[in-house]
Amino acid sequence: MLRAGDKPPNELRVALAKGRDLSVKDKPVLWGEGTSDPRVTFSLQVLGNDKGEVPLKPWHSKAKKKTLNPTWNETYTYALPPPEEGKPGWVLTCTCEDVDGMSSADFMGKVDIELEALLKEPKRRSRQWHKLGAVDGKSSNVTGELDVVVQWRYNPALDFDPWCVPTPLCTPSTRFPRRLDEEKDPKHADKDPNELRIALVQGRSLAVKDKAVLYGAGSSDPRVRFKITGTKDLHCTSKCIKKSLDPSWRETFSLPLTKDYSEDEKPIDFGINGPILEVTCEDVDTISSADFMGELNLPVFVRRPCFLPSFRSSPKDIESYPINTCTPSL
Numbered sequence: 001m002l003r004a005g006d007k008p009p010n011e012l013r014v015a016l017a018k019g020r021d022l023s024v025k026d027k028p029v030l031w032g033e034g035t036s037d038p039r040v041t042f043s044l045q046v047l048g049n050d051k052g053e054v055p056l057k058p059w060h061s062k063a064k065k066k067t068l069n070p071t072w073n074e075t076y077t078y079a080l081p082p083p084e085e086g087k088p089g090w091v092l093t094c095t096c097e098d099v100d101g102m103s104s105a106d107f108m109g110k111v112d113i114e115l116e117a118l119l120k121e122p123k124r125r126s127r128q129w130h131k132l133g134a135v136d137g138k139s140s141n142v143t144g145e146l147d148v149v150v151q152w153r154y155n156p157a158l159d160f161d162p163w164c165v166p167t168p169l170c171t172p173s174t175r176f177p178r179r180l181d182e183e184k185d186p187k188h189a190d191k192d193p194n195e196l197r198i199a200l201v202q203g204r205s206l207a208v209k210d211k212a213v214l215y216g217a218g219s220s221d222p223r224v225r226f227k228i229t230g231t232k233d234l235h236c237t238s239k240c241i242k243k244s245l246d247p248s249w250r251e252t253f254s255l256p257l258t259k260d261y262s263e264d265e266k267p268i269d270f271g272i273n274g275p276i277l278e279v280t281c282e283d284v285d286t287i288s289s290a291d292f293m294g295e296l297n298l299p300v301f302v303r304r305p306c307f308l309p310s311f312r313s314s315p316k317d318i319e320s321y322p323i324n325t326c327t328p329s330l
Contacts, residue, residue, distance in 0.1 A: 015149035022144035025098035039063040089116040109142035125151040209283035
């Protein structure tokens with residue numbers, strides 16, 4: 001069995017402790033030395049490409065009023081797998097800014113932390129005072145440091161890789177031990193698939209459908225429905241996750257789908273592209289109908305890097321067809 005330290009990281013933990021000697025952005029009106037109202041915005045970027053697509057939205061710390069030496073002591077935890085094989089790594093950017101109630105925030109400096117370097121640290125964890133740096137086109141009045149703790153670790157509770165077998169196999173081209181799909185049985189190599197397997201892992205940044213009554217950002221109660229286009233019987237539904245815009249389902253489903261599938265003794269014509277898996281996310285309400293949250297269509301015979309449908313044959317009858325596994329998102 002692989003040790004946790006041998007497995008690829010899947011969770012990012014960040015702790016913002018303190019700041020010191022930060023720059024003055026709010027000048028004194030009559031006397032004194034001035035102060036600032038600092039907060040820190042965290043964002044994930046692709047190494048060498050700040051416009052690249054990333055799996056996390058930016059988030060903010062609280063603003064600390066009238067201080068150049070703030071203490072936050074805030075922690076944040078997000079699911080974050082490594083980038084795909086051969087892709088650039090992740091960079092955590094910490095941007096400090098002065099919050100103004102009547103105007104946009106003033107730049108106070110930023111720090112870039114490469115997550116790949118954490119994998120060489122004990123417990124994949126680093127804590128240090130990071131010197132804030134200037135950015136072209138923004139204020140050059142930048143001073144001070146941020147005390148930031150970052151850990152990129154493997155959390156077994158987040159590990160959901162259905163139909164795969166972990167193996168301690170490393171090659172020069174792989175940074176982490178690979179996970180292999182179920183082995184094929186050569187005696188069934190000439191058989192057609194007869195089962196569609198679906199794994200619903202998690203969603204992220206879903207739409208708000210339940211507005212906050214008095215304060216807060218609102219939430220939703222999402223569930224997901226699956227259906228093969230043109231059929232009546234090939235459908236399934238996930239459980240409902242209460243009050244979450246980043247739900248974790250970790251459910252698996254199977255549908256008896258064959259290339260010559262029929263209903264009511266009539267064959268279903270799936271067209272030239274084959275069966276299509278309709279995926280619909282909706283917010284569940286107890287006293288009214290569900291609210292639409294989005295949908296997508298997945299060709300069953302096409303491997304998808306963002307979702308995890310598996311069209312395969314039942315083990316008792318035919319071989320399993322391997323797929324590329326990953327963390328899916330809606």
